[in-house]
Amino acid sequence: MGHMAQVAQNWWCDRANTIRGVLGNTGIKISTGGGTDLPTSLQSQFFSCANLQIIALHDYNLDPSYVASHIDAAKPKALASGKRLLYEEFGALGSNKQNQIQTVTNTLISTGVPWMYWEVTKPGKGSDDYEIWTDEPSWSTLRAQSLATRTHVGELGWPEIDGDS
Numbered sequence: 001m002g003h004m005a006q007v008a009q010n011w012w013c014d015r016a017n018t019i020r021g022v023l024g025n026t027g028i029k030i031s032t033g034g035g036t037d038l039p040t041s042l043q044s045q046f047f048s049c050a051n052l053q054i055i056a057l058h059d060y061n062l063d064p065s066y067v068a069s070h071i072d073a074a075k076p077k078a079l080a081s082g083k084r085l086l087y088e089e090f091g092a093l094g095s096n097k098q099n100q101i102q103t104v105t106n107t108l109i110s111t112g113v114p115w116m117y118w119e120v121t122k123p124g125k126g127s128d129d130y131e132i133w134t135d136e137p138s139w140s141t142l143r144a145q146s147l148a149t150r151t152h153v154g155e156l157g158w159p160e161i162d163g164d165s
Helices: 011-023 044-048 064-081 097-111 137-150
Strands: 054-058 084-089
Touching: 011 044, 044 064, 054 064, 064 084, 064 097, 097 137
Parallel strands: 054 084
Antiparallel strands: none
């Protein structure tokens, strides 16, 4: 449902309410699933829906000031409403892929928002496309940044995963 202008206003919350009705009070968190970019990923209705616990962020604009400005505006809302932010989809391409990954993940680490890369694939096809193949140079950057992220604790923690619960 990335192109949100075509979706009913309460679609996400209605979907989350239906899923919660099926799951019950299992402790399983429900996510928005993200939008096509940061503005559609951070709609105000997400912060008021009781059955949405994770606000998923998607965007392929890796300009650090763009990413930081959206996250800086969203973090107080997320914390105040008891939501978690997860930058779950971004990617880089072209000959500057490694540098783009390094720059945007440094920004994400500094904001304390957890992140995941769009797609990591087994060795075999290395390319300049959005995917990262484990035998291309960008893999070492992504791996190092993932390890660096683990040493930074943000306000939007995941105690179920971190073992802090």
